[in-house]
Amino acid sequence: MADRRPGLSAFSRNTITSAQYASHGSQLRSSHASSLQTQLSVFQSLLHQFSVSHAKEIRSNPQFRNEFARMCNAIGVDPLLSSSSGRRSGNHGSEGSAAGGSLWAKMLGGSVNDFYFELAVRVVEICRETRAENGGMIALTEVKTRVSKGRGIGGSMEVSEEDILRAVQSLEPLGSGFVVLKIGSKQMIRSVPKELNIDQSVVLEAMQVLGYVAISMLQVNLGWGRARCVAVIDDLISDGLVWVDRQAEETEYWGSAWIGAGES
Amino acid sequence: MASPAAAGPSLLPTTDILTTTNTSPNTDAFVYPPQYSFPPFYTLQPNLTTRASQLSSWSGLILAYAAHANPRLYRLTPAHSIFTNTALRRTLAPTDARLVLAHMVEHGRAAWTDPTAATKARKAGAGSDGGGGEVWLYWRTPEEWAQQLGSWVEATGQRNTVLTLYELLEGDATSREEFHGLPVEVAKSAVAVLVRRGRAQMLGEGDGVGVKFF
Numbered sequence: 001m002a003d004r005r006p007g008l009s010a011f012s013r014n015t016i017t018s019a020q021y022a023s024h025g026s027q028l029r030s031s032h033a034s035s036l037q038t039q040l041s042v043f044q045s046l047l048h049q050f051s052v053s054h055a056k057e058i059r060s061n062p063q064f065r066n067e068f069a070r071m072c073n074a075i076g077v078d079p080l081l082s083s084s085s086g087r088r089s090g091n092h093g094s095e096g097s098a099a100g101g102s103l104w105a106k107m108l109g110g111s112v113n114d115f116y117f118e119l120a121v122r123v124v125e126i127c128r129e130t131r132a133e134n135g136g137m138i139a140l141t142e143v144k145t146r147v148s149k150g151r152g153i154g155g156s157m158e159v160s161e162e163d164i165l166r167a168v169q170s171l172e173p174l175g176s177g178f179v180v181l182k183i184g185s186k187q188m189i190r191s192v193p194k195e196l197n198i199d200q201s202v203v204l205e206a207m208q209v210l211g212y213v214a215i216s217m218l219q220v221n222l223g224w225g226r227a228r229c230v231a232v233i234d235d236l237i238s239d240g241l242v243w244v245d246r247q248a249e250e251t252e253y254w255g256s257a258w259i260g261a262g263e264s
Numbered sequence: 265m266a267s268p269a270a271a272g273p274s275l276l277p278t279t280d281i282l283t284t285t286n287t288s289p290n291t292d293a294f295v296y297p298p299q300y301s302f303p304p305f306y307t308l309q310p311n312l313t314t315r316a317s318q319l320s321s322w323s324g325l326i327l328a329y330a331a332h333a334n335p336r337l338y339r340l341t342p343a344h345s346i347f348t349n350t351a352l353r354r355t356l357a358p359t360d361a362r363l364v365l366a367h368m369v370e371h372g373r374a375a376w377t378d379p380t381a382a383t384k385a386r387k388a389g390a391g392s393d394g395g396g397g398e399v400w401l402y403w404r405t406p407e408e409w410a411q412q413l414g415s416w417v418e419a420t421g422q423r424n425t426v427l428t429l430y431e432l433l434e435g436d437a438t439s440r441e442e443f444h445g446l447p448v449e450v451a452k453s454a455v456a457v458l459v460r461r462g463r464a465q466m467l468g469e470g471d472g473v474g475v476k477f478f
Contacts, residue, residue, distance in 0.1 A: 132317035133299075212303075240314045243304030247354050252303065256314070260298035 135240025136192030409454035
């Protein structure tokens with residue numbers, strides 16, 4: 001009997017306490033959330049002020065821009081995010097992201113977005129201009145020198161490699177087929193949508209050592225049969241990725257993507 | 265000699281080379297484009313897309329070089345030293361160099377000095393390198409030269425005056441003009457442009473050719 005009384009009332013008591021815990025918890029959560037929201041909005045406005053007052057510097061100083069972009073990244077803000085895109089909803093609460101996404105873009109858009117889109121246009125131009133020469137693959141460093149040389153109305157742009165990478169990323173939603181590849185130690189931008197097979201990548205990587213390869217070099221260093229080497233080289237030639245030099249002792253094959261890259 | 269050598273947008277796909285090297289002719293050392301130190305540049309490329317780019321790069325290099333050289337270069341043979349890079353020990357073979365020149369002629373950036381020899385050589389087959397092969401370089405097209413001649417005549421108020429080609433090209437009055445020293449043959453093709461537009465008339469024959477501008 002004695003153990004039944006507390007047992008019965010315990011049901012209601014338990015529900016009451018758990019309800020109280022729950023309400024207290026939600027209270028805590030909401031106050032926490034609202035304080036975070038305040039912090040975030042303060043931060044937003046500060047970031048906004050910052051980006052407006054330093055807009056000129058963000059555009060002109062690549063190092064500064066880099067730091068700014070890294071800061072934005074660290075707090076989960078993508079300076080390139082366009083206003084229509086809601087892809088980042090996973091990071092925020094559902095309500096905040098819809099408004100927040102466009103807000104960020106609006107805040108930063110004027111200076112940062114435009115900069116990267118402009119740069120992306122230049123990168124596309126450069127890739128197209130040089131496509132016949134290099135088969136649609138160009139070294140990142142080469143793009144950088146060409147961009148900084150500049151020409152035409154906008155004049156030259158002072159950019160870092162990270163800027164260019166970011167600009168290429170901003171092309172992604174267009175499905176334009178611009179891809180950044182890493183071959184050996186070099187980063188290349190591939191503007192023709194074609195996959196390199198493993199053999200081709202290996203040969204292109206080997207080219208970085210001296211700038212060229214010869215069939216015998218490949219045979220010795222990779223342990224491939226002659227036919228395999230010749231086949232890979234022929235493929236690379238027909239893709240326009242390799243230039244032939246017949247005036248060396250043994251015919252040499254040079255990576256076209258490195259034509260201007262050796263000097264910078 | 266300083267002249268606003270505006271390498272116009274009409275200057276072939278490789279305008280980059282030209283705009284960077286052409287801004288101040290005869291003062292700075294000539295800056296060779298990066299392809300110049302790329303050994304395969306001296307071997308005709310088997311891939312046709314690559315070859316097209318190679319030919320137009322050569323064309324750009326030659327025109328920029330010719331406009332920059334002191335004295336300026338107006339004619340070129342396939343055996344010219346520009347086709348050899350002694351540091352790399354590479355030479356574009358004369359048969360290949362001839363292809364470059366043919367490419368330039370095709371794109372209006374050069375003209376065979378002896379058109380009949382050129383057609384004869386072509387009829388004889390691609391393998392033969394029989395004569396011809398020398399070109400006038402059009403680092404300014406005849407249209408551009410025509411424009412310069414026209415505006416000089418206009419600026420000096422010599423319309424309806426008969427000027428000899430010698431006066432125009434070698435006279436003291438034009439010593440500051442870019443067309444000063446232009447070979448007679450090139451100047452004639454420029455005047456021909458003006459004649460076609462009804463802006464000039466050629467008078468006389470031989471060395472004493474005169475031009476009257478309207």
